[in-house]
Amino acid sequence: MSEILVLAELTPTGVRKATLELLTLARRLGEPAALVCGEATDEVVAALGEFGATKVYAVPAPEVAQFLSLPKAEAVLAVTARSEPAAVLVTSGPEGKDVAARVAVRLDSGLVTDAVDVVVDGGVVTTTQSVVAGAFHVRSQVVRGTPVITVMPNAVTAEAAPVQPRVEAVEVEFSERAKGAAVTSRTPKASSARPDLADASVIVAGGRGIGSEAGLGVIEALADALGGAVGVTRAVSDLHWAPHDLQIGQTGKTVAPALYVAAGVSGAIQHRAGMQSSKTIVAVNKDPKAPIFAIADFGVVGDLHTVLPALVDEVGKRRG
Ligand SMILES: Cc1cc2nc3c(=O)[nH]c(=O)nc-3n(C[C@H](O)[C@H](O)[C@H](O)COP(=O)(O)OP(=O)(O)OC[C@H]3O[C@@H](n4cnc5c(N)ncnc54)[C@H](O)[C@@H]3O)c2cc1C
Numbered sequence: 001m002s003e004i005l006v007l008a009e010l011t012p013t014g015v016r017k018a019t020l021e022l023l024t025l026a027r028r029l030g031e032p033a034a035l036v037c038g039e040a041t042d043e044v045v046a047a048l049g050e051f052g053a054t055k056v057y058a059v060p061a062p063e064v065a066q067f068l069s070l071p072k073a074e075a076v077l078a079v080t081a082r083s084e085p086a087a088v089l090v091t092s093g094p095e096g097k098d099v100a101a102r103v104a105v106r107l108d109s110g111l112v113t114d115a116v117d118v119v120v121d122g123g124v125v126t127t128t129q130s131v132v133a134g135a136f137h138v139r140s141q142v143v144r145g146t147p148v149i150t151v152m153p154n155a156v157t158a159e160a161a162p163v164q165p166r167v168e169a170v171e172v173e174f175s176e177r178a179k180g181a182a183v184t185s186r187t188p189k190a191s192s193a194r195p196d197l198a199d200a201s202v203i204v205a206g207g208r209g210i211g212s213e214a215g216l217g218v219i220e221a222l223a224d225a226l227g228g229a230v231g232v233t234r235a236v237s238d239l240h241w242a243p244h245d246l247q248i249g250q251t252g253k254t255v256a257p258a259l260y261v262a263a264g265v266s267g268a269i270q271h272r273a274g275m276q277s278s279k280t281i282v283a284v285n286k287d288p289k290a291p292i293f294a295i296a297d298f299g300v301v302g303d304l305h306t307v308l309p310a311l312v313d314e315v316g317k318r319r320g
Pocket residue numbers: 206207208209210232233234235236247248249250251252253263264265266267268269270271274284285286287290302303304305
């Protein structure tokens with residue numbers, strides 16, 4: 001069976017959930033192998049093996065942390081030259097897309113970004129993308145070189161399939177070009193107990209309908225009741241009712257959770273561009289003609305300040 005190379009992402013506590021999703025997807029396509037740029041500790045290797053990585057390529061080079069994305073791209077290229085995988089899978093996101101694009105150019109291969117599904121069809125790796133505010137699904141096949149594919153977080157549910165991975169250390173000689181831009185300092189973001197927006201399987205998003213900065217409280221309360229993340233529209237971040245890094249949409253983050261609750265959100269095309277791939281969309285809006293209802297699976301016409309607290313109560317009762 002051909003190898004499918006997954007670029008693993010590490011967190012301070014282990015392996016990012018999106019990487020485990022990629023390994024789950026890779027099992028459908030061939031034999032999953034993970035590339036760890038950084039320290040492949042026993043815990044990291046065990047976590048990757050738990051989700052089916054039969055091989056772990058370890059590139060423990062300090063250059064990966066000291067410089068921007070080029071060393072990661074060169075590490076992927078070194079491993080692809082060695083193992084000739086049938087496809088390379090990377091998590092969609094600013095860094096993932098940067099690395100994937102550089103790898104595809106250097107391999108002279110086709111690149112597909114933001115896939116929401118990847119299957120083998122007629123022996124060929126075939127991707128699905130959700131485009132034009134979710135109005136179309138596009139199926140594509142890379143016809144040149146090794147397919148390099150970035151996959152949206154939450155596109156699949158991570159499922160365990162434990163194996164004992166073989167660890168191979170890979171020495172990479174980084175080019176001078178890869179060391180052209182160094183990271184000079186890192187400031188960790190003040191963390192909240194909520195999941196990261198990019199990885200969250202539940203997102204509760206508030207629009208201008210929240211009415212004020214204090215109105216964000218009802219959004220946060222429902223997000224906490226559901227164990228989800230908080231998102232906002234650009235109207236809300238432009239009004240400084242919430243930080244810009246919570247903005248979802250064309251000029252914000254692109255998300256695809258299992259459940260997206262949009263409250264007081266009109267559903268402008270630029271907002272939809274960032275959340276259209278969500279699996280189940282619930283809209284709460286007092287205007288029955290709000291465009292968000294056109295893409296919602298469930299809708300409540302009503303005032304969010306009444307509907308959301310009632311939902312929080314109900315979730316609380318059911319969780320008991
Ligand atoms: C180049 C460009 C890029 C953009 N990028 C983004 C982007 O990345 N993300 C983004 O979100 N937008 C983006 N926008 C802005 C976008 O066009 C919309 O203006 C914005 O999404 C509207 O935000 P909203 O839905 O919160 O506000 P509004 O459109 O004002 O809608 C508020 C909604 O709340 C409802 N409402 C009001 N009170 C209540 C209540 N008490 N209970 C329930 N419902 C209530 C109203 O009926 C209405 O439907 C961009 C625009 C441009 C031009």
